[in-house]
Amino acid sequence: MATVTTAPRWFSSARLAALLLLGGAGLTGGCTPDVPAQAQSEPDLHDEARARGVDYINCSGSASKDYILEANGAGVALFDLGADGDLDIAFAQGLARTQDLLDPALGTDIVLYENDGRGYFRRLPGPGLRGWWTGLVSGDLDNDGDDDLVVGGFGSSVVLLQEQAGDQAAPESAVLVRATELTPPSTTQTAPPWTTSLAVLDANRDGMLDLYVTQYLDLDPRRLPQGSLGNAPLDVPCEWKGAAVYCGPLGLNAQTDRLLLGRGDGAFDDASERLQGLVPAFGLGAHALDADSDGDDDIFVANDSQPNFLWINDGTGQFVDGALALGVAYGAEGRAQAGMGVASGDVNRDGALDMVVTNFSDEPTEMYAGGARGFTRLTHRYALGRETRALLSWGCHLVDFDGDGWLELVSVNGHVYPQADLPDTGTRYGQPVTRWALGPQPKARLLPPRAKDSIFAPAVGGRGSAVGDLNQDGRPDLVVVRIDAPASVGMNTEGAEHARLSVRLLGPEQPSTAARRTPRDGSGATCIVVVKDAAGSEHALLAETRRAVGFQSSSTPWLHFGLGTSTRYESLIIRWPSGAVERLPGGTANRALTVREGSGILTSRTFQAP
């Protein structure tokens, strides 16, 4: 049940005093807030976290990042608490020191914010968890029509089911009930399970949401590795570019991911044996998508310093790893990369999902074009090698922020090593969130911040991130978790000259008896919007309903399309997970449509004024 959340215990008066002495400027260390400037002017994504009531400050261990757990930071989820139709926010949270894991009393809760419907937030009591929390994902896990939440962490992961205490749809009447502990069945591993990203999908098309649980590595808080790994004299120093850094992941033991099949009531059964050839790996990012356009849910997993997985579904929920055969396991030249986050979207508007995967510094953010014979790497043709090689990137999204009809790539960046700020490393510890236009020209074009308060301006490292329309003005906004710093809430004021369409796809309220069913929350449903441009030629915009996007985070279930200068759309084609395909007639732009399988458009409303 929900409990009252007090101020984070690490934000002590002593820390506050220290911050005031330092003038509050810059990033001064772990768990210490940064103070962003407030000034809105040019069209941009303006960081209005403070003004909108989001005062979350991430805490992720020591500022010196002595151990690997401290470097990965936290995720964020946008989900509808109270079923009132807007997006509320949940942040994962860590502890002040890795060693604090040894004292269960020092565990922390996740942090919740309630949206007033206009994109202004109020902090809510947390659900009363105690731990070090990493990843989040939302979905209707018990098929009751509202968003539930899964919280991944170091040591334990839990399912929180949303229940409405009253008749009125409102966040304050909702409670998140701890339903299930996702503890691995096997006790062979001595170190605690460390979950990073979580993805919801419907693996076997039974209409009940399943979970992919990404696991990272064995870290024993009682025996934390430091200095070097292995036995002298053939031990390997924990170094990066000659500087001593925390140890791992290489040299530590990887953990094994899990596939959990949902029973439709918030409970899950381990079905990891359905992942044929599953081996332990340093998993960081997970994203469900229909990678081979065959109508089922596949799963891409970005592994750190090891080959990525691409679990290809045979349609019944049995998976084989197709990453190598489909060209996404390794970097272009055969090296396993340090994969972090993953997102998909139709970048080149050819009707197939493309994919981006973020990686370490000195490695590019990879872009793969989907096609009939797997993926084609477009990274270097888009010049993303040059654009991203100095960045260590985590969360990522393919979103049309400016509404021109072409997707943009956003990556949330920040180095894991504070030692990146030593001279001549070629990179920096604090890195800005970056954005590139990916079309219509087939080259990535950096979109620099325009406003002083742009979310893309401060060089403060980020980790998790989520996209969603917080103020229901039709423009997708961006929430970013900054490591050891206040979160950013980027309110989108771009593309006033462009028309947009928002679509929410929902499965049937009552489960059907068909062999293949659509989950009630529409997870996995695909929407194609046909648009005619000024010259009269048509193009199609494609998007899938996916929550787990980027790194350890969960984005909106709404699909946001930019229609450019078109004032209407010609038609909607919806491919439901059940296999049904519906074609709906066109209509005027600048509307938010809710469509339920078999029932057509349920609601159609105009956007709110920002």
Added chain:
Amino acid sequence: MKLSLACAAWALVVLSHPLDSPPTPLQQLRTAYELDLIPSATALARTTLADPKAEPELRAAAALVLAQSGALDTARRGCAGDTLVERLARARMALEQEDDPQGVLRLLGASAPLREPNQREPTLRDAASAEAWLLCGRALGRAGALQAAEPYLLRGLGLDRHHLDAPKAHALLLSAALERGDTQLAPQRAETARQVAQWHALWKARRLQALRRPDEPLPRIGLAELWLAVQEPARALEPLEAWLAGGERQRSDVRVLALSGECLRRLGQHAAARERLQLARSMEPLRSETRYFQALVALDARDLPLARSELEAVCADSAAVDGRLLRAHLDLARVLWDMGAQEEARARHARYRELGGSEPLTPEQR
């Protein structure tokens, strides 16, 4: 194998200098680049590029270090000459820092493979340079022209199979086979790519360890073993000789002496090998590895009785179950066969199989 000048320069550098002499600036720069220890060499790189008299080879190495540190413009300006090493360095920058495959091809004088991807005989201005071929192949691979990249990569690997870029080249060759659906070649290339990548990863790790522990012979022994594993005894000998040149303590390391003796044997320098191994034996008479290497010298000389007695001693030792001595069991079985002791040979071969060996006993069986 004949190496091009540019490739020979990339061969193992820093660990071949004696312990009591500091590495040369070129060795320092190359080691920093190859082992990603860039900050340790940026000051030297800046000084080098500021010196108008610096040799092109040094300028090229300095430029690569600076480019990797983020100072790409300075690196390019300081390495603007038309010598091969400078063009190679600029081509590498164009490839790895700037996503400019056309720039790589232009700098290295490649024929127009992006416009004519099906040309049979690619040409290059510096056809003797493995690195030039490999960089062009990598550039084509990044541009998505895997089939056009293939002949370039094969030419480069033909000139230097151990080049630093070899793992990348093998990975691209695998991608090319996969792209055209060559199901026969792809598995072979996958296995080669895996082995080469593993070899290079170990090689880098051992170099780093040797650098961090200059007073410890094991990383150098590991390096030598890696070179021996790919039939490069001369390269294997380098780090061992450098160690032995370090002083009295280094010269009395039995492990290094014995392995250097084996390197000399493989180079055909039997007298020197015998001398090394005898010295090692005199220091530690019962060491199995030394005796095994001595048995191999005896085998080369077709002195079967001596080889047999040494091999029997090795195989009787408790250390003989170590995988490193597995081959001694096979060699003993074959010596016995050649000496007519067939029953005994079969028994020894059975023991060899029991320990995990898979090679047949006789040439006929092979």
